[in-house]
Amino acid sequence: MNYTELIDTFGNRIGIDGLAFSRQGSCSVSFDDDELIFELNGNRLFVISDIDIAEDESEALHRVMLEGNHFGHKTGFSCLGLDRRTGSYTLSRVFEGEIEIETFMKEIELFVRALRYWKQYLNGGTTEQKEEFSFSTNVIFP
Numbered sequence: 133m134n135y136t137e138l139i140d141t142f143g144n145r146i147g148i149d150g151l152a153f154s155r156q157g158s159c160s161v162s163f164d165d166d167e168l169i170f171e172l173n174g175n176r177l178f179v180i181s182d183i184d185i186a187e188d189e190s191e192a193l194h195r196v197m198l199e200g201n202h203f204g205h206k207t208g209f210s211c212l213g214l215d216r217r218t219g220s221y222t223l224s225r226v227f228e229g230e231i232e233i234e235t236f237m238k239e240i241e242l243f244v245r246a247l248r249y250w251k252q253y254l255n256g257g258t259t260e261q262k263e264e265f266s267f268s269t270n271v272i273f274p
Contacts, residue, residue, distance in 0.1 A: 183221040184254045208242035
């Protein structure tokens, strides 16, 4: 299934008939207050979302974010970043090659969970909430 078909099928599954890429190769969907932007670039599909404005640029926060990025431990295999143009922390994921719709649905669900975790974290979630998002990465390194 190519990415055009994948996005169409994804849209149908979440109740958005006719979800399609624009001429520029992008489209977006929102889940509550969480917007996901899909950008098609050759044989790659990028999923991008703003987390929050980077008001706290402390070394301690950046350390936590880097640790969360390590092996996708607290990002669901996505990547945390900083958009210099907007000053926002972002979460992004790249898909390359064939992917089945069932797998894509699970990966997008994981992306949204990670996005919500980091939004909550950056907005001062409780310690319990901050520890909540984690999953096995099946990596042998601690």
